[in-house]
Amino acid sequence: MANSASGDSVVDRVVRVIEAFPEGADALPLSELAERSGLPLSTAHRLVRQLAGHGLLELGAGGNVRLGLRFWELVSRNSPALALRQAAMPFMEDIQQVLKQNVNLGVLEGWEVLFVERLSRRGSVANRARVAGRMPVHISSAGLALMAHQTPALQAEYLTQFHDPAGKVTAGVVRQMLAETRRQGFAELAGVVDPDTWGIAVPVLDGGRRAVAALGVVVPLAEVRLQALVPALQTAARGIGRQLADLSEFRSTESV
Amino acid sequence: MANSASGDSVVDRVVRVIEAFPEGADALPLSELAERSGLPLSTAHRLVRQLAGHGLLELGAGGNVRLGLRFWELVSRNSPALALRQAAMPFMEDIQQVLKQNVNLGVLEGWEVLFVERLSRRGSVANRARVAGRMPVHISSAGLALMAHQTPALQAEYLTQFHDPAGKVTAGVVRQMLAETRRQGFAELAGVVDPDTWGIAVPVLDGGRRAVAALGVVVPLAEVRLQALVPALQTAARGIGRQLADLSEFRSTESV
DNA sequence: ACACGCCGTACCATTGAATGGAAGCCGGAC
């Protein structure tokens, strides 16, 4: 920009600032924010002040910066995420009541699962899925349930670019898992995320039988009762799908 | 800016675009977005494309624009709103279980209540509070509970600027309601939001006995059992307050 | 107590990125 050759626009920089917040850290010093976003201190300072002027960021005591409630409000109130959540919540509560287990709801974002909602039963097993957190498709039951019910083209693309950093899983294995998931109508993953837990998820299908979300539970390995779990999940998932079709004409015009 | 005399920066415009989404509408045509944000079509178009390039907005079929999941993810994952919600959820579920009523959680934003979470019991009475929605302080029990436990200075400022557009309520009346709320330790509002419902809310206090949030229920007028409701709410509110103090050192560095 | 260093804030000449009117372009309606 003016007087500089950074090669990115103001919008890019604003986005960079927002993205610079590391997951989980609610406040961080300006200098760190500048460094993390790769911006000169002056520039970061100016942008932060402008955003703070609109309430999107809040300036704490010692110049710490954090996201503002106003920002959350603006983005949440019209987000497809909230619409989906709204439609799913009652069903998720039912599941939680009946099965007494952790429930979560995820969507496909890029090549990962983005968890939109989670209900944790106190005293139940740990649930790695965090709200607004991500997980790789191939190591989450929700991910498998989602990917198994995408268009063949998208699945092919996914498998092509697939690469397990740990190097333990090959694209072929994932392909088989997806096929199995599709055949069964639900995804199961034992002891992968956590050694003592079992993840089970079913797809929430839209009119075209494409998965727009996945509904899953995390249960202790000891007490797996597939016969009871799966039908309940599937029923709930259908309910969610119907709700989406009815209420808000929820479309998932994904552009990977 | 360059070649123009609009008087606002790029950041201002980006914010204007985001704010232009009317509450509840998940997608709208570019032209309407441009008009609502008061920007020339060219400019709006450029900004939207840039934001969409980062996934913060998504471009639908006919050039419709909507907020992207990525945006929700970025803003939610580090928002104080999510931290608060996380701490409060188990207690809200308890309340919902025990009292079998709608539960909501709000914070003070500007001179209004911003609802951060809501659990609706199916078949229960209507609940006007929407997640990421707002309500005036003086016509919501959550608002009264929050304002009644702010610093005297802030309360005075609130009462000074207070003006009821409907012209029915005076600042004096609100002052009395706040005093009563403080005296009782909880706020009650009958038939104001909805003629057949009763709203009851208690403050979630921080170390300095300032309200950082309000926990409330909405019950049918017929079945009000204050003796049962209030203690339960207060217990839950204390639990939430403790959780906040423990976990995340939740501070509310409000700058009205 | 003093000096140093770190970090947030303020300043300001330079300059190229942002601007938006106008002209294409596409698709649907009549």
Next chain:
DNA sequence: GTCCGGCTTCCATTCAATGGTACGGCGTGT
């Protein structure tokens, strides 16, 4: 086939964005 509305692209003009530099305040180490 033609028209219309809305999205998209183009491009000369120009002023807002930039960031190196300097200041001030606070905590730390000596």
